Amino acid sequence: MSKDGNNSAAEFLPDRLDLTSLREAAAGCEGCDLYRAATRTVFGEGPAGAAFMLVGEQPGDQEDLQGHPFVGPAGRVLDRGLAEAGIEREDVYLTNAVKHFSFTRQGRRRIHQKPTAAEIGACQPWLNAELAVVEPQVVVVLGATAARALLGRAFRVTRQRGAPVPLGEATAVATIHPSAVLRAPDRDAAYEGFLADLKVAAGQRER
Ligand code: URA
Ligand code: SF4
Helix, strand or coil: CCCCCCCCCHHHCCCCCCHHHHHHHHCCCCCCCHHHHCCCCCCCECCCCCCEEEEECCCCHHHHHHCCCCCCHHHHHHHHHHHHHCCCHHHEEEEECCCCCCEEEECCEEEECCCCHHHHHHHHHHHHHHHHHHCCCEEEEECHHHHHHHHCCCCCHHHHCCCCEEECCEEEEEECCHHHHHHCCCHHHHHHHHHHHHHHHHHCCCC
16 A cells, blocks of 8 residues: 555556566565565566567466466466467566455465456556566457456457457457466367467567
8 A cells, every 4th residue: 555545556666667676676565455465476577578478367376376477277278378379488578467466265275366456456557567668569468357457447358359459559469368268168169269369469470
């Protein structure tokens, strides 16, 4: 929480915007209450100047423990999709709309909880700064939370997925979240749709 009572990461942003200074500053972010129960900030990873920026929802249990984005089950779906769409890891900057794990406890388990609109808004300055520093050509929007942060609350992933839309200097392509592939009644069909959208994104790269 900031001094004026607004939930925002804004006051934690460093003066100098590069990936190293952003990562260091984000480690100490208290822009909303999620930092209290989570283990650590899970910041984006990848090179500045990456052609593709992929934006998920928030770190999950494994990401919170290990400190890296998309290292759990959803990450394995994503890795497979990227490989099959012909998107190289070295061309990817991987991040989340919200940088701390939101969960409820059920016994010893930590159950993923969707971040609220206020938490998405509070964390947005980090995402905006990452976009400004990385300057991706293509932004892959993974699921409704990332879509809300990047494309606005009227955007509907179910209806507008797989279609390129302008996002500043970049082109955005939305798809379902890789976790949704894992939860789908027909996983193979869900994965094929996910892969088709990633291929659209791959085709938006200019150089
Ligand atoms: N789900 C996400 O949205 N991001 C991660 O980093 C892991 C799972
Ligand atoms: Fe800061 Fe985002 Fe973590 Fe909230 S979720 S404390 S705004 S980094």
